[in-house]
Amino acid sequence: MAQAATRHAKGDLLLRLSDVSKQFGAVTALSDIELEVNAGEVVALVGDNGAGKSTLVKVLAGVHQPTTGTIEYLGEKVTLDNPSKALELGIATVFQDLALCENLDVVANLFLGHELAPWRLDEVQMEVRAWTLLQELAARIPSVREPIASLSGGQRQTVAIARSLLLDPQIIMLDEPTAALGVAQTAEVLNLIERVRDRGHGVILISHNMEDVRAVADRIVVLRLGRNNGVFTTANTHEELVAAITGASDNSVSRRTARKLEATGDVT
Amino acid sequence: MNETAPQKQPATKLDRADARVRDDERIAGAARIFYDRVRSGDLGMLPVIVGLLIISTVFSVLNPVFLAPNNLVNLLFDAAAVGFIALGIVCVLLLGEIDLSIGSMSGLSSAILGVLWVHLGFPVPVAIAGAVTMGALTGLTYGFLRNRFEMPSFVATLAGLLALLGMQLYILGPTGSINLPFGSPLVRFGQIYIMPMWLSYLLAILPGIILVIGGLRVMKRRSEANLSSSGMNVVVLKAVVLTAALVFAVYYLGKGRGVPWMFAVFVLFVVVMDYALRRTKWGRSLFAVGGNAEAARRSGINVKRVRLSAFVVCSTFAALGGVFAASRLASSSQQAGTGDVNLNAIAAAVIGGTSLFGGRGSAWSALLGVLVIQAISNGLTLLNLSSSLRYMITGAVLAIAVIVDSLARRSRASHGRA
Numbered sequence: 001m002a003q004a005a006t007r008h009a010k011g012d013l014l015l016r017l018s019d020v021s022k023q024f025g026a027v028t029a030l031s032d033i034e035l036e037v038n039a040g041e042v043v044a045l046v047g048d049n050g051a052g053k054s055t056l057v058k059v060l061a062g063v064h065q066p067t068t069g070t071i072e073y074l075g076e077k078v079t080l081d082n083p084s085k086a087l088e089l090g091i092a093t094v095f096q097d098l099a100l101c102e103n104l105d106v107v108a109n110l111f112l113g114h115e116l117a118p119w120r121l122d123e124v125q126m127e128v129r130a131w132t133l134l135q136e137l138a139a140r141i142p143s144v145r146e147p148i149a150s151l152s153g154g155q156r157q158t159v160a161i162a163r164s165l166l167l168d169p170q171i172i173m174l175d176e177p178t179a180a181l182g183v184a185q186t187a188e189v190l191n192l193i194e195r196v197r198d199r200g201h202g203v204i205l206i207s208h209n210m211e212d213v214r215a216v217a218d219r220i221v222v223l224r225l226g227r228n229n230g231v232f233t234t235a236n237t238h239e240e241l242v243a244a245i246t247g248a249s250d251n252s253v254s255r256r257t258a259r260k261l262e263a264t265g266d267v268t
Numbered sequence: 269m270n271e272t273a274p275q276k277q278p279a280t281k282l283d284r285a286d287a288r289v290r291d292d293e294r295i296a297g298a299a300r301i302f303y304d305r306v307r308s309g310d311l312g313m314l315p316v317i318v319g320l321l322i323i324s325t326v327f328s329v330l331n332p333v334f335l336a337p338n339n340l341v342n343l344l345f346d347a348a349a350v351g352f353i354a355l356g357i358v359c360v361l362l363l364g365e366i367d368l369s370i371g372s373m374s375g376l377s378s379a380i381l382g383v384l385w386v387h388l389g390f391p392v393p394v395a396i397a398g399a400v401t402m403g404a405l406t407g408l409t410y411g412f413l414r415n416r417f418e419m420p421s422f423v424a425t426l427a428g429l430l431a432l433l434g435m436q437l438y439i440l441g442p443t444g445s446i447n448l449p450f451g452s453p454l455v456r457f458g459q460i461y462i463m464p465m466w467l468s469y470l471l472a473i474l475p476g477i478i479l480v481i482g483g484l485r486v487m488k489r490r491s492e493a494n495l496s497s498s499g500m501n502v503v504v505l506k507a508v509v510l511t512a513a514l515v516f517a518v519y520y521l522g523k524g525r526g527v528p529w530m531f532a533v534f535v536l537f538v539v540v541m542d543y544a545l546r547r548t549k550w551g552r553s554l555f556a557v558g559g560n561a562e563a564a565r566r567s568g569i570n571v572k573r574v575r576l577s578a579f580v581v582c583s584t585f586a587a588l589g590g591v592f593a594a595s596r597l598a599s600s601s602q603q604a605g606t607g608d609v610n611l612n613a614i615a616a617a618v619i620g621g622t623s624l625f626g627g628r629g630s631a632w633s634a635l636l637g638v639l640v641i642q643a644i645s646n647g648l649t650l651l652n653l654s655s656s657l658r659y660m661i662t663g664a665v666l667a668i669a670v671i672v673d674s675l676a677r678r679s680r681a682s683h684g685r686a
Contacts, residue, residue, distance in 0.1 A: 084568045099566045103559035103627035104552075112556055113567035118549035124486070128493045131282040143283060149681070163567075 010040030013075070014170050014202045015060075015091075020069030022055055029055040030226045033069070037171055037202040042193060044205045044217035048245055051223040053206050057175055060204070061093040062086035074170070092164035096175045098156055100163075106130060106144040106151075110163045133162050136199070137192055154185030161192055165201070172196060173204040178212050190216050210241060281496040298502045308683030311676050315669075316620055316636040320643065327647035334647055337524025344521075344531040345459070347642040349374070349593035351534045353613035354620075354634035355541055356585025359578040361617055362545075362554045364626020365414070365421040367579065370586040370613055372432035373406055375605020377590030379436045382446035382600025392454050396591050403587025404580050406432065411576030421579075429610075437602055445601040448594060458595030462526040468518045471532070476511030479503060530592060535635065537585075542631035554578060558626030589613075607655075608645075608662055615666040616641045623673055641665070 008014065015037040022030040030052045037043050047053050058064040060071075062080035071078055073089055080086045086093070100109050107123070107130045116122040116129075130144045139158040141151070148156060157177055164172050174193065178186040193216050197203050207213050213220060220232040222244040230244045242253045306314060327334040353370050360367045377399035384395035410428060413419040440446065448455050463471075483503030490497045521527050545551035553574045556564040565571045593609075594600050618624060619640050620633025644665060648658045 083566060087568060095566065099560070099563035101556045101559035101563050101627070104555060108552060108556075112552070112564065113569045115549045115552055121547050121549065121552065124489045124493050124495065127495060128282065131495075145283070150683075 008039040008074075008170065008200065010038075010200060012039045013037075014039055014073070016072040017060075018070050018072070020056075020059065020066045020071065022052075022059060022064060023067045028226055030059070030066070032227065033223070034228055035221060037204060039170070039202050040197055040200050041218045042197050042203040042205055042216050044207065044213040044220045045223065046207065046210070046213055046220060046241070046245060047223035047229075050225070051245075052226040053223055054175070055226075056223070057093065057173055057204075057206060060086065060091055060171075060173060062091075087167060087169075090167070090170040091173070092167065092169035092171070093173045094157075094160045094164050094175065094177060096179065098160040100148045100156060100160060102149040103147055105147050106141060106159055109148055109159055110144075110166055112163070114167065129166075130162075133165060134158070137162055137165075137195055139192065140188070152185070153180050154182070154188050157181065157185070157189050158192060161189075161196070165196065165199075169201065171202040171204065173206070175206045176208065177205070178207065178209060186212065210238060214238075282494050284496050295499075295501050295505060298498060308680060310680060311621065311672070313621060313632070313636060315672055316640055319619065319640045323640065323643045323647060327643070327650065331647070331650045334650055337521055339524075339646065339650070341462075341521055341525045341528060343639075343642050343646045345528045345596060346646065347638045348528070348530040348534040349589045349596055350609065350612050350616060350642065351634055351638040352537065352589035352592055353586045353609070354616035354638050355534075355538060355631060356582040356589070357613055358541070358545075358617050358622050358629050358631060358634050359554060360421070360582040361614075361622045361624060362626060362629050363558045363575060363578050364624075365575070365578070366614070366624070367410065367425045367428075367582050367586075368422060368610060369406070369410075369425040369428035369432055370582065370589075371605045371607075371610030372429045372436065373403055373583050373586035373605070374590030374593055374609060375603075376432045376436040376439075377403055377587035378594035378600045378604040379440050379446075381591055381594050382448065383439050386446050386448060386600075392452070399591055400584055400587045403584040403590075406587075407580035407583030408576065410583070411572075411579040414575055414579070415572040433606070436605070440600065440602055445599055448598045448600065450598060454595045455598045458530055458592065459598065461529040463529055463532055465518075465522050465526060468522065468527045469515065472514035472518045473511050475514065476507040479507040479510065483507075530596070534592075538631050538635045541634075545631055550574070550577065555627055558628075586613075608659060611666055612641050612645070612662065613638075615662070615669055618666070618673055619669040623677060624670060625673075625677060 013036060015035070017033055017035040020030060020033040020035075021028065033052070033056060035043070035045075035056070045053050045056065055064065059066050060080065062083045062085050065079070065081065071080065073091075078089060080089070080091075083093075101112065104112070107126050110130050110133070111126050116125050127144060134141055134144070137158065139155075139162060141155055141158060148159065151159065161172075161174070161177070177189050177193070181189060190212060193203055193205065197216075197218075205213065205217060214234050217234065220234070220236075220241065222229045222232065222241070224245065224247050229247070232241055232244065239254065242251065246253065305311075324335060333339055353374055357367060357370055380399040380402055381395045384390045384398050385392055390398070406428065410421060410424050413424045414421050437444075480503060483500070487497045487500065487503075518527060545554065553564065553569045556567070556569060557571050557574050561571055564574075590605060593604060597604070616637030617629070617633055618637065620630075620635070620637030622629025622633040622637075641662070644662065645658065648661060653661075
């Protein structure tokens with residue numbers, strides 16, 4: 001596609017957060033967060049409940065403003081005042097609840113708020129672009145003229161991801177994209193994430209599911225109680241990750257594993 | 269993609285590539301789509317057609333005058349004013365909001381017209397502009413209350429109903445009624461002006477021609493873009509049926525006085541509104557906000573502005589409806605816009621297929637629904653029924669319309685249609 005000309009080469013730095021803190025009154029939701037996202041890379045953001053993942057996503061989506069710290073985007077310092085500012089800059093977000101209009105068809109949802117020819121909607125052109133986009137993602141949507149209400153959960157997720165790509169963003173953030181999906185649909189979405197990465201976008205993936213994270217992530221950034229708690233790769237073991245997330249090597253997960261091993265008499 | 273090899277057309281259309289999609293082309297395909305829709309609760313215009321058939325059968329059995337050409341001409345004269353109000357309420361219903369003050373707004377507007385024109389001696393256009401401006405201001409107020417204070421529109425407009433009625437009584441003063449000059453063009457427009465027959469016939473065949481030409485153009489563009497289209501047979505069939513129906517209607521009305529200009533103007537506004545709702549970004553955003561306001565907001569749509577615009581359009585059309593009603597009755601009175609005007613307009617939109625739950629509807633629903641409502645009202649008048657009975661029957665019709673809407677909505681939900 002022609003738009004790919006503006007795409008950055010794989011490995012180029014797209015986004016850098018330094019010392020980002022966010023306070024809600026007396027509560028420090030984020031403190032001194034460092035995060036880098038490169039082009040053509042999937043960065044997984046993991047952490048327990050209350051680790052600050054969602055707050056960080058909202059800061060990047062322009063929903064919240066950081067209390068202190070700087071956000072550098074494509075080498076320039078930026079402020080994300082509101083959601084549309086983030087969109088304009090090229091940071092797209094797929095929210096957990098997808099935010100689709102069930103009464104409208106796939107084409108209308110993809111182009112919602114960004115319709116071609118506002119005074120004489122160009123349905124043909126929009127439909128063609130919708131098909132092109134969905135085909136690039138190898139998405140399996142039977143018809144783009146059906147209302148969203150008739151689609152399955154995985155298909156809706158696909159539409160939501162496709163919509164975030166419509167404006168050709170540099171970075172796409174996915175908040176728990178597989179939380180509500182079945183096995184096959186999860187695999188589809190993971191494929192989709194890899195295809196998006198291969199197109200040269202930077203991807204930020206927020207997930208509770210370690211299996212999914214390890215399947216697609218290039219780097220795994222762990223947050224704990226609003227702070228950075230290490231950067232891992234898929235080379236690290238599951239135990240190391242869990243230890244970083246929970247903050248101790250002796251945690252409920254490791255104790256549970258140990259108990260199970262004992263029960264099967266497999267203790268070494 | 270395709271741009272690189274335009275000479276080599278792939279065998280399958282872009283939107284027919286998936287094996288799960290049935291190839292619904294040609295007339296049989298269109299018929300199948302229609303059948304599926306109705307079964308799953310997407311009733312479209314079916315209730316209107318069934319309703320009109322039942323109404324005309326019952327009333328013409330009770331009183332043969334009902335189907336007489338001149339009675340139908342009168343019916344169309346009467347339908348225009350309520351139709352305008354219904355057309356406005358469609359915008360607000362699409363958002364899932366409601367405006368209960370449209371009746372009072374039309375009454376106030378007719379009062380403003382009377383006072384400015386007859387009492388204060390302003391020219392008619394200025395008086396109309398005054399009335400319409402009042403409508404726009406009222407809509408702005410509702411939009412502001414909804415956006416700024418999150419006031420539910422049903423409460424805000426219920427308050428507005430009283431306030432506007434009060435204003436209407438206040439400016440009409442103790443006499444309570446102003447007669448508009450009979451010889452004036454505005455009153456003749458509401459009572460006498462009839463379109464010449466040649467023009468009526470011309471306008472009757474125009475939609476068919478536009479349908480065919482537009483259909484051809486869309487087909488050409490879609491096949492160039494490698495998309496499927498419904499096929500020429502379907503378009504031609506639609507055009508032929510539509511043209512036959514319209515020409516017959518004009519012929520039949522022509523046996524009486526003919527097609528009222530007032531109704532033609534109303535239809536013109538319906539066509540414009542239909543375009544605005546279906547083919548503009550504004551219309552699309554109305555549907556989006558009605559379907560899922562939060563999703564619309566996150567897509568970058570200014571939800572508050574969309575809401576404001578819908579309320580303004582609604583009240584403005586209600587004011588225009590009031591002007592039409594005044595010209596039809598040749599008076600501005602304390603009774604204008606009271607009684608069943610409010611609910612008739614809302615019922616018309618709902619019967620025509622606009623959902624009270626937001627996100628579904630069309631401009632045509634105002635036209636079709638108002639024909640049903642007006643046919644009932646006209647038939648009951650012919651039977652010399654008292655207004656007590658008329659109110660009860662209209663109330664029952666509205667209840668039935670809302671029940672049909674709710675049931676259809678439930679069925680759509682279970683069939684995976686929004």
